Amino acid sequence: MVIGMIGAGNMADALIKGLLGRHVLPPDAIWATNRSNRERLAGLQARYGIQITPVKPPLLEAAGIIVLAVKPKDTREVLGQITGVVRREQLVISVIAGIPLESLERALRGIPVIRAMPNTSAAVLASATALAAGRHATGEHLRTATRIFEAVGDAVTVREDLLDVVTALSGSGPAYVYRLIEAMSHAGADLGLDGELARRLAVQTLIGAARMLTESAADPGELRRRVTSPGGTTMAALGVLENRGFAEIVREAISRAAERAREMADEFAVPDGQEVRPEV
Numbered sequence: 001m002v003i004g005m006i007g008a009g010n011m012a013d014a015l016i017k018g019l020l021g022r023h024v025l026p027p028d029a030i031w032a033t034n035r036s037n038r039e040r041l042a043g044l045q046a047r048y049g050i051q052i053t054p055v056k057p058p059l060l061e062a063a064g065i066i067v068l069a070v071k072p073k074d075t076r077e078v079l080g081q082i083t084g085v086v087r088r089e090q091l092v093i094s095v096i097a098g099i100p101l102e103s104l105e106r107a108l109r110g111i112p113v114i115r116a117m118p119n120t121s122a123a124v125l126a127s128a129t130a131l132a133a134g135r136h137a138t139g140e141h142l143r144t145a146t147r148i149f150e151a152v153g154d155a156v157t158v159r160e161d162l163l164d165v166v167t168a169l170s171g172s173g174p175a176y177v178y179r180l181i182e183a184m185s186h187a188g189a190d191l192g193l194d195g196e197l198a199r200r201l202a203v204q205t206l207i208g209a210a211r212m213l214t215e216s217a218a219d220p221g222e223l224r225r226r227v228t229s230p231g232g233t234t235m236a237a238l239g240v241l242e243n244r245g246f247a248e249i250v251r252e253a254i255s256r257a258a259e260r261a262r263e264m265a266d267e268f269a270v271p272d273g274q275e276v277r278p279e280v
């Protein structure tokens with residue numbers, strides 16, 4: 001198996017790191033290309049020993065699996081560059097947020113396509129990834145894609161119409177958690193702790209809570225109740241959060257992110273009835 005990454009930014013970097021870290025592929029079975037940032041490409045080669053190319057043809061020739069890891073706004077450009085060159089025996093996996101399978105399939109005409117929504121924790125082999133298969137993708141294609149993303153964390157399959165929600169929940173989710181850790185650290189520092197120490201305590205609290213969640217059978221509500229003694233400190237803090245509408249704020253944030261994913265599909269996808277013509 002040879003994988004070619006079109007787009008060599010944060011997500012490609014995380015995937016490459018995970019695939020190599022788990023020894024799913026040797027470095028010479030991974031290719032990467034980008035649009036113009038040669039320094040970034042050279043950096044990937046220096047760090048990981050992968051194959052890089054400033055142009056797409058060698059990558060498209062070598063790879064059985066092509067991962068589209070560009071920003072949504074660059075989707076049409078990339079589709080125009082690969083349409084007519086990608087072959088039916090290849091598999092295209094898109095990690096591009098919000099761009100529907102239908103739109104990718106219309107441009108790629110008969111090529112098997114799978115949409116994946118990983119997150120940047122792929123870099124530490126802890127991504128939460130959801131996959132949705134297009135109509136030309138077989139069960140074997142889905143198993144191959146699942147194996148790739150399981151190498152960098154947990155991977156599940158969902159109906160495509162739920163991928164926007166997945167994007168909003170776990171695709172963007174690491175940023176919400178980082179924001180919480182920032183806020184907790186700043187609060188600790190404001191109340192007198194050394195800033196670095198506050199951050200260290202906040203991060204370890206997150207790691208410990210995450211391990212409690214994965215290693216115990218209890219759900220988050222039960223674990224929360226166990227640390228919330230009546231009249232105690234935790235109850236006082238949770239009271240403030242709930243009075244300020246914590247759950248509602250999180251719900252609204254995730255709902256807005258899902259809506260934004262849908263908007264991006266409208267902004268950047270290939271409109272109905274419009275063909276992506278191969279660039280010459």
Ligand SMILES: NC(=O)c1ccc[n+]([C@@H]2O[C@H](COP(=O)([O-])OP(=O)(O)OC[C@H]3O[C@@H](n4cnc5c(N)ncnc54)[C@H](OP(=O)(O)O)[C@@H]3O)[C@@H](O)[C@H]2O)c1
Nearest residue numbers: 007008009010011034035036037069070071072074096097
């Ligand atoms: N980052 C996340 O947490 C995350 C999570 C889930 C999904 N995603 C999705 O993953 C995708 C990539 O995100 P990212 O954070 O990795 O973005 P990024 O760091 O901005 O990287 C985008 C890459 O695409 C390249 N590119 C743009 N146009 C191209 C073209 N025509 N041909 C070849 N390469 C091209 C850019 O090259 P240059 O640098 O040379 O312009 C750059 O290497 C996005 O669609 C995002 O929605 C990201």
